[in-house]
Amino acid sequence: MTMMGRIGWLLAAVVLLSLLGGLWIHTLTARDALQLQLALRNQDAATALALSLSQQGGDAAAIETVAAAQFELGAYSSLLLTAPDGQVLLQRDRPAPARVAAAPGWFTRALPLSAAAGEARVGDGWRPLGTLRIESQQAWAHDALWAAVSRTAALLAALGVAAMVLSVAALRGWQRPLDATVRQARALEEGRFTLADEPSMPELRTVTRSMNAMVRRLRDMFDAQAAQVALLQRQAQTDSVTGLMQRRLFVARLEGLLDEPAGPGFGLLLLRVARLEEVNHEMGFAATDRLLAALAEVLQAYGERVSGAFAGRLNGSDFALVLPAVGVAAETATSLSQALAQAPLARAGAVRLAIGGADGLRAMPVSEALALADAALAEAEVASQPVVHGASGRGSDPAGARAWRAQIAAALQGGRTRLAEFPVVDRDGRLLHLECPLRVQFEAPDHSEAQPSVNLWRPARQWLAQAARSQLLPRVDLAALELALAASAADAQPRGVHIAEASMAEPGFVARVHERLAAQPAAARLLSLEWVEGARRVDGVALRDAAASWKGLGVRLGVEHAGATPQALAAWQAVGIDYVKIDARHVKGAADDEAVRAYASSLVALVHGLGWSALAEGVEDPRDLEALWALGFDGATGRAVSAQARR
């Protein structure tokens, strides 16, 4: 039984006991008072009658008449006149009258009244005639006692109820801070490090305060660790001179953009510092580095100003900037050129910069995109002014985008959807879950009838961006969820489904997911739901509520594509997740690159420190996979894993 339950029962028992005790004492006191009244009445009656009888001159008839008159007109139960020698001279008795509503029998039996009889001496002159004994009717006294006790019992019962109501209210008041403390303790147990308000009760305050202190210490430790990891990340993936992304990371991100066939496209600018070797020679390394840093700062600032833009250093003298929209590359190249011309070293005339770019890039290999931009750069070097080429025939295609959207919506509408399945396994090859991105089937264009073999199932990366722009993501996520639940219900395999940031922001989405999970409780226990790392931006409280609602049904929760911002992982503590999937770009090359290994290892330590599992995404090279197991990853997915699973 809970402490509050025990206190409640104890209070109830104490209240009941004290009320019963009070009733008992009251009853006894009332009975004593009634007995006293009866005895006094008896005595007064005996004295009065004896006084009358003593004036009758010993006339037996007169004595009997007077005694009978007193007895019959008063409320007496017995009258007895005994001569000094013990002979009964006069006796009258009257049984208790039949009464209507009165004290019940058990009450009369349990509390008998014994009032002393009244006694007085009757005489004739100096001669004693006898002793008179009178007893009164007691029924009325029992009735009065019953009435008094009933009234008191009713009053005490009302008092008892009031006391209990007050107690319950007070207990409820204490229950709230206690619950808050217990909630915090439970959260700690589950690895969610939440801070709680300090309650006013000193004992609970002490507990809450110490738990808060522990949480803060843990957060500090985590922050320190995360900062260290971030430092490692910078060292591994950024250029030490300029702080920009290194070529490998930049290219990986560029690849991600280019994978999106239905996107509007983007622009890519390349900047080259002409004659860097000579500049180095003339100015010295330190000054050159300062120059490069200043250049990087301008690019970085641009990246921070425009959402989605990012910059990188491709090699010693080449820098790159990705612009997340079409049609701004030329303008940006010009303004960048002007801005850089204002930089002190450039103004000194020591350095010349060339800017070339390509606009409207979309759905092409990275090498092609880089080649386009490089060609423009070469022209720019010659022309001494920025040159930007449009990607011929591959520019933004509004009509095409509309067609994509229509296709997606139609596929969702018509249920032409299925799940792809990519196994996530642990180091022993056991299946953790099947990663299940949604595939939608596009309708074949008319001319495809000639090619029945054409694969019209489209992977998510081809249409997800369009779906996002069309506010279709909640429907996409629900469709995937329903398919996964149905599949798991059929084959009892664990599955993982992605939940988009946009879906979380949609009102009623969390409840709809809950509804579908609750409808298939067995399948729900096999399900994992994943957010992207950045979904934290949605709303911490909404995420927490969703996590609590879904976890209650046995769903596992995770974060995917993680690792870009280790500090942001901290925020997931309060949500309560089970695993973190580290993005492919942080694990790619683990077999060969010490820096990659160092960063991945620190991420694993961080994730483990928070009580979660660390899974690696997109592992393609079996050698990488081995290296990742060695780093302590708990699971992995990707082509290397799928290949292994097939074997």
Added chain:
Amino acid sequence: MSLPQSAPATSGRGIRRAAGRAVLAWLLLAAAPLQAWDSDTMAAAAQRLGSPAEAAVQPLQALLRALAAMDDTARLHAVNRFFNERIAFATDPAVWGAEDHWASPLETLSKGRGDCEDYAIAKYASLLAAGMAPMHLRLVYVRAMVSPPGQPPVAQPHMVLAYQAPADNEPLILDNLRAEVLPASARPDLSPVFSFGSEGLWHGNGNARAGDPLQRLSRWREVWAKMRAEGFV
């Protein structure tokens, strides 16, 4: 428990012996004829009432001790004489400033004055203290024919103490109007109206104290409580 007869035992050789002596004294006391009065209680009550009472309680206690050896008739005469000689008649308003006051025996003695009830009560209490059975003693309201000097007799309410011997129909009357103890037939001036005694006082209620409000319910009950408090019964 007060043991007036036991010698101080604390100077003896050890507690055990003192305890043994106390037990012996208690056994002796229990075996002795029942003594109704308690001299310590009486002395303490007299001390509370002031020096006149303290002075008066000495001869009273001497009388009570002497009574123990006497038969009932001798006791009646001794007690009657003792109070008739020591107490001068005075009305309640004169003594107590109250219309009607039933004084306890020690109160009466301390004042040296009293009316007919005070005489009767003091004698009644002393005789009970001497060990006389309560059933033989009656306080009697009488109608008395009093003859003031040189005037025709007038009827007055009065109270006397009557002693009813077990085998005798005629009681003996102890009165303050006539100094001697006389049989009822020798008192034609008195016509009894009503008598009362210890009946109906519920002695069973053992914790009755003078301060108990119950005891103030009637004058008789009140004065009975005072008698108890003064160690007479």
